[in-house]
Amino acid sequence: MPEIIKCNFNLFDEGRKYSGHHRNYLLESTIKTCYAPATREGLRQRELFGYLGHGRRQIAGKMRLGEVEAVKLPDGSTLIMENVPSNVTVFFEIAKDGNVEHHQEIIESDPGRVVLGLNRSRVGGFSWAARGVDGGPLGATRMNGFEGFDYVMNPGFSANRGYILEDAETATQEMILESICKLGVAEPDAEKFLRHWVASAQVRALELEEQLEQAAIYEDSLREEMEKHSQKIAELESAVTAGQSLAEARRQIILESAARSVIVVPENVVEAMISMANEQDFHTMVGFFESAGKVDLSRYPLPGQNNQTESLAKQLSPLKPEPPEYGTAAAGYDFEEKEIFGS
Numbered sequence: 001m002p003e004i005i006k007c008n009f010n011l012f013d014e015g016r017k018y019s020g021h022h023r024n025y026l027l028e029s030t031i032k033t034c035y036a037p038a039t040r041e042g043l044r045q046r047e048l049f050g051y052l053g054h055g056r057r058q059i060a061g062k063m064r065l066g067e068v069e070a071v072k073l074p075d076g077s078t079l080i081m082e083n084v085p086s087n088v089t090v091f092f093e094i095a096k097d098g099n100v101e102h103h104q105e106i107i108e109s110d111p112g113r114v115v116l117g118l119n120r121s122r123v124g125g126f127s128w129a130a131r132g133v134d135g136g137p138l139g140a141t142r143m144n145g146f147e148g149f150d151y152v153m154n155p156g157f158s159a160n161r162g163y164i165l166e167d168a169e170t171a172t173q174e175m176i177l178e179s180i181c182k183l184g185v186a187e188p189d190a191e192k193f194l195r196h197w198v199a200s201a202q203v204r205a206l207e208l209e210e211q212l213e214q215a216a217i218y219e220d221s222l223r224e225e226m227e228k229h230s231q232k233i234a235e236l237e238s239a240v241t242a243g244q245s246l247a248e249a250r251r252q253i254i255l256e257s258a259a260r261s262v263i264v265v266p267e268n269v270v271e272a273m274i275s276m277a278n279e280q281d282f283h284t285m286v287g288f289f290e291s292a293g294k295v296d297l298s299r300y301p302l303p304g305q306n307n308q309t310e311s312l313a314k315q316l317s318p319l320k321p322e323p324p325e326y327g328t329a330a331a332g333y334d335f336e337e338k339e340i341f342g343s
Contacts, residue, residue, distance in 0.1 A: 003106045004090070005119055005162035007126055011098035015158030022137035023156070027098055029132065029142040034094040039146050043092060048148035049085035050104060052111040052193060054127065056083055063129050063147040086111035089148050102126070104149055104162075113183040114193045115151040119162045125155030126162075138218075 009015075011025050033039060042048040051057070051065070060069045065083040073079055091103035104126060106112045118124045131145030155161065181187050 005104045007160050008101050009157040009159040021156050023141040025141050031094050033143045033146050046088050048089040050087040050148045050150045052086045053152055054150050063131055084109050084111050086115040110185050113185045117183050122163050124153045125160045127152045127155045
């Protein structure tokens with residue numbers, strides 16, 4: 001009877017603070033991928049294989065591996081890589097609340113026995129191999145393809161294990177090797193599998209460390225930009241406050257100058273001057289009011305002045321000549337032509 005490892009985790013609970021990929025998966029895309037016809041067919045056909053670590057997929061540069069892959073090495077040589085799976089996904093469900101449940105049937109192979117031994121030693125966990133758009137810790141990650149779960153040392157979701165981590169005791173390498181060998185794996189092979197698996201995990205850890213450093217640099221840069229923008233906003237707010245204070249001071253000066261003026265300035269005219277006045281206009285209007293305040297209106301004939309002023313006005317008015325004496329020649333030319341009716 002093949003052994004099955006059952007796992008549960010939640011997309012919104014990574015279970016990690018200082019390590020992990022910190023991806024923000026779009027729930028809709030993961031559900032759509034989980035129930036896509038290709039995924040469902042893979043489950044029925046038992047073709048969603050998993051491997052001991054992600055290393056084989058990374059080296060081959062593809063998610064779906066063939067039984068044998070020819071890999072070009074940096075020195076130009078070719079490596080023939082046999083890909084023996086360790087497990088196969090036989091159950092895969094994602095709920096609307098983000099809960100993921102999957103069952104992994106352990107294959108009767110050396111990699112499968114290594115996975116079983118590691119799981120019994122409470123070391124490592126499962127990590128899915130999926131296609132899509134990786135948004136990283138700051139963007140949105142969209143999944144559009146699923147190829148199974150690999151067994152890795154540091155699963156992205158800490159709860160994606162076949163055992164309860166809180167109850168696990170620290171397992172030494174000797175204990176892990178002993179557990180694997182008890183499952184029928186020769187000790188040299190067990191050591192080889194474990195050494196490669198640990199090396200793959202160490203490479204992944206270095207990648208995660210670099211990503212964390214890059215994220216820290218980006219965070220510092222973002223914080224610096226936010227501080228600059230905050231300073232600019234504070235300066236703008238201060239300038240607006242100062243401008244409002246200056247405008248209010250100008251308003252009071254114009255109102256007081258208009259009130260002291262001997263010339264009656266209508267209220268709507270005062271408001272228009274306040275709203276339209278710029279720096280130059282303001283000084284011009286204030287100068288006008290100050291000049292108007294120095295004018296002595298008692299020298300001018302204005303309505304409402306006393307009798308002396310009215311007399312002065314009469315004296316300054318044009319003189320009207322006296323009418324000519326009746327009977328003189330001048331009087332003869334001073335007549336109005338009228339029609340004369342008589343009997």
